[in-house]
Amino acid sequence: MVSRFKLPLWIAAVSPEESVCQGLQFSYGVHPCCEQVNARxxxxxxxxxxxxxxxxxxxxxxxxxxxxxxxxxxxxxxxxxxxxxxxxxx
Structure with missing residues (x-):
């Protein structure tokens, strides 16, 4: 997991799963973005x-x-x- 390195910048984590975003709330430096994305x-x-x-x-x-x-x-x-x-x- 990248957050263990405690980087001096934020990580934007995009996921359509609400449960994934809730779990990421407790990861250091991670900004969870719960979005329905179908990006190619x-x-x-x-x-x-x-x-x-x-x-x-x-x-x-x-x-x-x-x-x-x-x-x-x-x-x-x-x-x-x-x-x-x-x-x-x-």
Missing amino acids: DWSGFARNWVRSHDLQEDGLAVLVQGPSLEHPDANPSVEIITPITGTCPS
């Missing part, structure tokens, strides 16, 4: 989420994904999204 483009979702919450525009985000009910065979992955504004670096 999680990078785009992360960019829009950062913008809609008025977070640092030129920062970066780390997108961590794993298996879900829809994709139980998916491999865990980590993607660094930078800059978060949506412009592609050249």
Whole structure:
């Protein structure tokens, strides 16, 4: 669990399951976001989420994904999204 490292930044954890979000309330530095999401483009979702919450525009985000009910065979992955504004670096 990433929260055990007590990072100096917040972790936004998106889940459609209310019970998962309630359990995450007790994880250090985790902001549970209970949202019904059917995103095919999680990078785009992360960019829009950062913008809609008025977070640092030129920062970066780390997108961590794993298996879900829809994709139980998916491999865990980590993607660094930078800059978060949506412009592609050249």
